[in-house]
Amino acid sequence: MTMLVATRHRVIASFIVMAMCCFATYTILLALIPAIGVKNGLTPLEIGVLTAILAGFGLLTDLPLAHLARLHGDRIVILGGGALTALACAMLYCAAIDVGTSASIALLRVSAFVAAIGFSCLIAPLLGGIATHAEGDQVKVQAVNSIAQRIGAFGASIFLGYLFASGDLWLGPALALAICIAIIVLARGVKAPMRLLEHAVEEQSGFDPKRARHMSRGVKKGIFVSISVQCYLISSYAFIPVLLDANGIGETLGLSLTFRELVAVLSAALIGTWLSRGSLSRIWAASAFVGLVSLAIVPFTTDPFSAIALFSLHGAALGIGIVAGNVHAYFGTTPTTRVYGFAYMVMSTRFAGIVVPVILGAALEHSTAAFSGVLFMFLLSVLLVYLAFHVRRAVPDAASRAR
Secondary structure: OOHHHHHHHHHHHHHHHHHHHHHHHHHHHHHHHHHHHHHOOOOHHHHHHHHHHHHHOHHHHHHHHHHHHHHHOHHHHHHHHHHHHHHHHHHHHHHHHOOOOHHHHHHHHHHHHHHHHHHHHHHHHHHHHHHHHHOOOHHHHHHHHHHHHHHHHHHHHHHHHHHHHHOOOOHHHHHHHHHHHHHHHHHHHOOOOOOOOOOOOOOOOOOOOOOHHHOOHHHHHHHHHHHHHHHHHHHHHHHHHHHHHHOOOHHHHHHHHHHHHHHHHHHHHHHHHHOOHHHHHHHHHHHHHHHHHHHHHHHHOOOHHHHHHHHHOOHHHHHHHHHHHHHHHHHOOOOOOHHHHHHHHHHHHHHHHHHHHHHHHHHHHHOHHHHHHHHHHHHHHHHHHHHHHHHHHHHHHHHHHHO
16 A cells, blocks of 8 residues: 555545544534523524524525635635534533523633534535535445434434433533534544545536526536435425324334434445446435335334334435435536535525424424324425436437437
């Protein structure tokens, strides 16, 4: 193994660990900001606004920060993101230990804005950096990245379960602050340049970051995969637990999440070891269809074992979806526009994070059947659009081979 290859592998490993830390921190803050808001006496509307800020404010900052990363390199933006997120965690810690004061409420509100900007600095540069340094090993490296992300989110979920059971919410921001410091240390320790400016792309027609209609097909496919993954996460974290509890099987949620993450990790591992990039789209589409059907049935399930089995099936769509979305974005961009492509993917998940809860919440207010139907139709529609882009690419390729 040459020195250059060894250095590249160390850089990839550092990026993947930073991404795992980033998504673990995001999971912790996404759960704790509403919980600490309740402790500080905020109304449900105020809590909803704070959550929307954390999830959606990046729509305004993702592209400018991606441009900054493109001009000055990923390192400075990632370091800034780690520092801003650490600051948000420190403010959230103060709001958690001194509840009910005007200063705590002000810190809580500001922390949501600061964290949103911090994650904008982190997510797109980290995902773009992993894809760029992986070069031709996209499927294998993205499979490891998917496994790391799910392990990070799962570990954070277990920790959150302990926090909510013990009531010691202040421990959450403290741990998140330590994780942010780890991101800063890792970013500083990467000696190789955090950008590479060569290598082949899937579509030489390119990607224009200034005009969405000029997105390459790869980026568009990555966006629809990301929207689908976000919908699975929102429905499984925010709505399915309520429905399981209403069906008298709320105690199955812990096992359901555990098996979901196991399925996600195993699926990503199989993708990275057995399957090629050529079969990735078909495999993800199949897993997404199984996932949307099973998740739509869960709200009507009253048997604990059936609920756990059906709930866990959409884990394959999550694990494979993270791989597929990132691989599509890599091969749908040039090295100079890669960070923009990933920024658009992140923006799509943020937009879904604002719109999907409103749609599903309104449907659930009407009835369980309405919720299940809307969830099924939304996920099916996204899948069909994804397949339409996939078929549009496959048909010209087949015609070219015939000629």
